[in-house]
Amino acid sequence: MLVQSSLSEVLKARSELFSRTNWTDPTSQLQNRVKGEDLSKYFVLTESEEIGIRETIRLHVSTTPYYLSLSDPIDPNCPIRRMIVPRSEEAVFSSEESPDPLDEERLSPVRGLTHMYPNRVLLFSNHSCSVYCRHCMRGRKVSSSDERMEKSDLENAFAYIRTHEEIEDVVISGGDPLNLSDSRLEWILSELHSIPHVKICRLGTRNPVTLPFRITEALCKIIETYNDDKLSIFCNTQFNHPKECTKESKEAILRLLKVGVSVGNQSVLLKGINDEEEVMLTLHKKLLEMRVRAYYLYDPELIPGSRGFRTPLARGIEIVEYMRGKIGGMGIPQFVNDLPGGGGKITIAPNWYLGYYPKTRQHAFRSAVTKKIHLSFEPVGSNKESYYPTISDSEWEKFGL
Structure with a gap:
């Protein structure tokens, strides 16, 4: 059962946690990690966060005092807090989701x-x-x-x-x-x-x-x-x-x-x-x-x-x-x-390359800097022209070149 804390209580608890941690000692940081049942001491939790802590179907909850110190105790949209504290969405297992989406276990010849x-x-x-x-x-x-x-x-x-x-x-x-x-x-x-x-x-x-x-x-x-x-x-x-x-x-x-x-x-x-x-x-x-x-x-x-x-x-x-x-x-x-x-x-990239126009042997590109169309020639005698997506006459005319 989570016990909600006031802001003054949260700030006091944070101060005490940071004080008892030997800050630059990694062992002390790990020994003083904050677990899920204690998050209410260090954050003014929202209802969604309370549900997430209680009902998460994900991994355990834990954070070092150092990483906790980067988070906001009040703002639920603090990016560091979002990566520490579960929300109610963590309690939902959608049909498209999988514990092992990359099939790593199937591709595991020996344990680990x-x-x-x-x-x-x-x-x-x-x-x-x-x-x-x-x-x-x-x-x-x-x-x-x-x-x-x-x-x-x-x-x-x-x-x-x-x-x-x-x-x-x-x-x-x-x-x-x-x-x-x-x-x-x-x-x-x-x-x-x-x-x-x-x-x-x-x-x-x-x-x-x-x-x-x-x-x-x-x-x-x-x-x-x-x-x-x-x-x-x-x-x-x-x-x-x-x-x-x-x-x-x-x-x-x-x-x-x-x-x-x-x-x-x-x-x-x-x-x-x-x-x-x-x-x-x-x-x-x-x-x-x-x-x-x-x-x-x-x-x-x-x-x-x-x-x-x-x-x-x-x-x-x-x-x-x-x-x-x-x-x-x-x-x-x-x-x-x-x-x-x-x-x-x-890799998935923006579409900088627009295609090849065979009539002029030119490739068309969209510049990330100028936002304009820039052209480059294919070498004479190239045997790779069929490799490129072809720009039609109507598309070429739209470039206004």
Whole structure:
């Protein structure tokens, strides 16, 4: 039973929580995580939020004091709050939704490993995160003790990778792999480092956003040890809103960069959080200031209880179109859809290319900067003309060229 708190009580509880947390100690942050039954102490909840906390069909609720401190205790539309506190939409399982929309379990040859693409695999290293984001697409696994990866499970995964020499790239995900102890993470990296055909390792972590203090000098030293001419280690994280781009996060990113780990960002397009053009543009400008390159902007997955976050497909296309010309290319993410049923990722882009006009051997393009039609010639003797969508005479005349 949730007990609603007044604003003064909420502010007092927040102050006490922050005071008893050793702020820059990641262990203290995790020990003082706020769970679902305690959210009413730290937010003046709406009726929808009360229903969401009580009846969510998604993963558990939990947030670090640090990430909680970025949220608004009063405003239910605060973007950070939206990613922490469930709403009533989370209690609805729509017919089009699935716990495993990408068919990752079907594509799992051994426990904790997904082999969707020929030359790369996804390794689920653990089931825990610092913050259980409400839009998480792996709610079936994250926060569930049944999904705990024992050392024997990981050993089986490594054995599979060793016997499949086509595997060159291993993505370590979870949960959040950086929630593992230093010793467990070092063991995982050492195992991958010892497999001759594994050349690339990608760490998928949201801790630079939700628990930046976890990116310690000791952790970075471990990563640096295995980030060499045999194995290239990358990090992909997930900043979704400018409010997440803090001084602490930037310091964490810089520590990773100093040991040779480039950091990319994979945002999720979320209704009411970052589905406005200027919000997404501001986010990626801040990320470039933090030396984080844009990678993906994900169309939300069809996961249970996600109707409150999903946007029309056109929103992502419109946002990427808006960003082009207003920020350098390394700050513009690829808008992607991870196809249901295990089809893999595809990129979806604005329609800059309008087609080919055979009579003049010209391609027509729409400029993101001038908004005008610009032309370019196909080489003489090209045998690729049938490849292009053809512009009709009537369409060509409409260009007014």
